[in-house]
Amino acid sequence: MEDKLITLSILTYSKAQILKSVLESEGIESYIHNVNLIQPVISSGVRVRIKESDLPRALKIIESSSWLSSEILEEKSADSDSEKVPKVLIPVDFSAYSLKACDFGFNVASRMHAEVVLLHVHFTPIYIPSLQYDIENYQVPSGNDVTTVKGMIENIHKQLNKLSENINEKIQNGDYPNVKYTCVLREGIPEEEILYYIRQEKPLIVVMGTRGEHQKDLDLIGSVTAEVIERSRSFVYAIPENAPEKSLENIHKIALFTSFDQRDLIAFDSLITTFKDNKFEISFIHVNSHEEKRTWNEIKLAGIKEYFKKQYPQLEFTYLNIDEDHLLGNLDQFVQENGIDVICTSNYKRNIFARLFNPSIARKMLFHSNTPILIIK
Incomplete structure (x- = not known):
């Protein structure tokens, strides 16, 4: 029987070339189809095709993700050693939530003398078999529809252009400060591409909405924003859907x-250093997980108060202990009674099992509070 060709992946031209090289190094013949021969570098929707009999081996290579490693994809520019312009990263999905993030992000960039990067990540499907699986609920285009991916890319470009026009208009009207900004379009899994960009470019802060387009439930444990706040190496400012609009100087x-x-203590000093132009009133909140530790914490708190009074005489401090069993209710009451503008927490690097089975305070707050959350790194 003839070994027919099947589509393994639909990628940009550059990533298709990388995948083709990796497959051939493993002894798998591969072919690239649907290439724009006039401008191949900017082609999108390029198909990597292989023999059907090679599919199991090829899928193992895809799943290993070795071809997406930073060593393969990293492109070092000639001026990589020169000082980089500080950046404020705003991931956008064209929803109202990401537009709200732009309102705050441009203000922060102006105060921190930084540039804004608007990053949109779109998903391109990996091999879709010809069997009639239910793919409608996953927003994955049919493998038989050759025009779907092209149409999706064209629609993304239209939305990106519309967003740029909206921002330019706001800058001209004085609603946004006149800050330089660029748009970056990438394909892949949103949270992974955002985190990859953070690792490479090290932005000063990432500004995100807490809910994205097509995400309707509040208990989205696997949401993009939740993953970014857990794993980002930069500050992350998460803005809830119903949070009141505030600029940095109003916090x-x-x-x-x-x-x-x-x-x-290190995280707090990083916060004060980064936002040194702001004078904050700080409320330290400690979550009591065990009743027997309360007395010990009160004793230690006395030393903490003395330390901060000496180190940061320009700041005002208050202190609060909250029982873990009543965390959300007590926090809501405290935020409302004291007019808290932002909830801050530091997420230490934790393994995947800790993130899945013991969600951090930041993750719990993310889908509960209408107060913005700042993750300190």
Whole structure:
């Protein structure tokens, strides 16, 4: 029987070339179809095709993700050693939530003398078999529809152009500060591409909405924003759907979760150094996980108060202990009574099992509070 060709992946031209090289290094013949011969470098929707009998081996290569490693995809520019312009990263999905992030992000960039990067990540499907699986609920185009991917890319470009026009108009009207900005379009899994960009470019801060387009439920444990706040190496400012609009200069009262750990002191100093032009009123919040530790925490708290009074005499501090069993209710009451503008917490690097089975305070707050959350790194 003839070994027919099947489509393994639909990628941009550059990534298709990388995948083709990796497959051939493993002894798998591959072919690239649907290439724009006039401008191949900017082609999108390029198909990598292989023999059907090679599919199991090829899928193992795809799943290993070795061809997406930073060593393969990293492109070092000639001026990589020169000083980079500081950046504020705003991931956008064209929803109202990401537009709200732009409102805050441009203000922050102006105050921090940085540029804005608008990053949109779109998903391109990996091999879709000819069997009639139910793919409608996953927003994955049919493998038989050759025009679907092209249409999707064209629609993304239209939305990106519309967003740029909207921002330009706001800058001209004085609604946004006149900050330089660029648009970056990437394909892949949104949270992974955002985190990859953060690792490579090291932005000063990432500004995101807490819910994206097509995400309707509040208990989205696997949402893009939740993954970014857990794993980002930069500050992350997450803005809830119903949060009141505030600019950076209007943020005065901060509630900061602390475990009385030395790492908290480092994170706090990073916060004050980064936003040195702001004068904050800080409320330290400690979550009591065990009743027997309460007395010990009160004793330690006395030393903490003395330390911060000496180190940061320009700041005002208050302190609060909250029982873990009543965390959300007590926090809501405290935020409302004290007019808290932002909830801060530091996410230490944790393994995947800790993230899945013991969600951090930041993740719990993300889908509960209408107060913006700042993750300190």
